[in-house]
Amino acid sequence: MTVPIPLAQLTTLQVGAAPARMREARTRDELVTALREVWADGDDWFVLGGGSNLLVGDEPFDGTVIRILTTGFEEMPAPRDGVVRLRVEAGQNWDELVAWSVANGLRGIEAMSGIPGTAGAAPIQNVGAYGQEIVQTLVEVELIDEATGEVSVVPASELGLGPRTSDLKRHYGEDPARSAVILSLTIELERVGTAPRPITDARIAKAVGLEVGAEATLASIRDRVLAIRASKGMVLDPADDDTRSAGSFFNNPIISERDPRSLPEDCPRWPTEPEIDAVQVIPLDRFDGWIPAPVPHHPPVKVSAAWLIEHSGLRKGFRLGRSRASLSTKHTLAITNRGGASAAEVAELARFVQMRVAQEFGIELRPEPVFVGVEL
Incomplete structure (x- = not known):
């Protein structure tokens, strides 16, 4: 067992209290043993690698964090x-x-x-x-x-x-x-x-x-x-406040093919399936001169979450009042810690972004990071 370290020191968002328990695994065998023992005890747990896609709460996690430190x-x-x-x-x-x-x-x-x-x-x-x-x-x-x-x-x-x-x-x-x-x-x-x-x-x-x-x-x-x-502030740099983030905070939403028609033409969108021309083969011995109409297919479409955020009125660097969390000054899809932010401040800003996009476009943004002890 290792003396627990505040997770603010081990995550790229730099928020999170020290957990109740922590174990370090530097070899494959140590990792397997630690997991089996924690599972056998019935303890709450999660594994921690680089901490780059994680939002951990301000209250101590009442369980075991297993740090994966295997390399090579x-x-x-x-x-x-x-x-x-x-x-x-x-x-x-x-x-x-x-x-x-x-x-x-x-x-x-x-x-x-x-x-x-x-x-x-x-x-x-x-x-x-x-x-x-x-x-x-x-x-x-x-x-x-x-x-x-x-x-x-x-x-x-x-x-x-x-x-x-x-x-x-x-x-x-x-x-x-x-x-x-x-x-x-x-x-x-x-x-x-x-x-x-x-x-x-x-x-x-x-x-x-x-x-x-x-x-x-x-x-x-x-x-x-x-x-x-x-x-875009997406390379870790201690001198750049924009890199204290979890990367892209929201997934690009995937919506039905018809829904994007209500969005402005300049909203970036991408197909989720390759466009393939349908080939219809009718055997000659069955052909009666009539060709059935093709069945329309409307695959889902992915749209840009960053575009939705910006066009809901939230610009780069936006923050709520004196909050220490803000949108990145380089990329609206990242929520950043401007220094000393709490998990609660990050979550508050994320909720506000979700609300604005839903009000403006009727689309729900879903967060990409893993949340531990935090709710939106």
């Missing part, structure tokens, strides 16, 4: 030439892993540079940025299940990975579909080298301001992404 990664046998498989410990710093992969000419996660937190958190919310998501490179995870205490290896296809979600994520007000803790993950990257190569992914090209087909090194893509994130 190793190369595993690959199924074919030209790819590298890495098994990564859950507590490994994510951006250090990205930097290593770029330096070694491995393509697949370079556009996710600068994302704070640990590798074990990446599959939980299917992290992604600038055209890449962990689902594109994730092979499997090794996890321990709370219900049985058993360790198993689960393919990525069985994790329910979706837009910033998985079966392992604890959404606000909901229990996860599967209560388990990731011990390690295996990713597969393409060995392309460090020389310039054409960018073939249109999303990455657009994000870094280049044309499809333009040549760039993995390192130059990483540098461009880091610069973009820094301009």
Whole structure:
């Protein structure tokens, strides 16, 4: 057992009291043992990695916080030439892993540079940025299940990975579909080298301001992404108040295809399903000269939460009265701690943002971070 540390010192939002109990796990075996013992005791618990997607309350958490401090990664046998498989410990710093992969000419996660937190958190919310998501490179995870205490290896296809979600994520007000803790993950990257190569992914090209087909090194893509994130206050920097946040505080809402028609044309929106022209095949021996009308399909649409917030009248840097929490001065989707803010002040601002967007557009914004001891 470790002397509990205030969670304000261990989370990027820098709020939260010290829990009643704390344990540190620096090896896989220590992590498995700690989890099994806490589960056997019936204690309330949660695991803490980098603390970058967490809002913890001002009152002490009456349970056990297990800090995942496992680090390192190793190369595993690959199924074919030209790819590298890495098994990564859950507590490994994510951006250090990205930097290593770029330096070694491995393509697949370079556009996710600068994302704070640990590798074990990446599959939980299917992290992604600038055209890449962990689902594109994730092979499997090794996890321990709370219900049985058993360790198993689960393919990525069985994790329910979706837009910033998985079966392992604890959404606000909901229990996860599967209560388990990731011990390690295996990713597969393409060995392309460090020389310039054409960018073939249109999303990455657009994000870094280049044309499809333009040549760039993995390192130059990483540098461009880091610069973009820094301009939005999304790279941890002790000198920048805007980085005391949990990243994007609200998910981009997914609404029915008809609802966006009531929004202004300039509201950014993206399809949630690929547009595929329907092909209708009618055997000649059954064709009677009549072709049935196609059945209309209206897939859901994702809209920009940042646009909704700004156009509900809340600008960058907005705060309530003398509150020490405010919207980022660089990006309205982040709620920031301007110095000494409480969890209550962060939650108060989040509720106000939700209320304004609901009043203006009739859309409910759902928070992205995990909440412990906090209600909206």
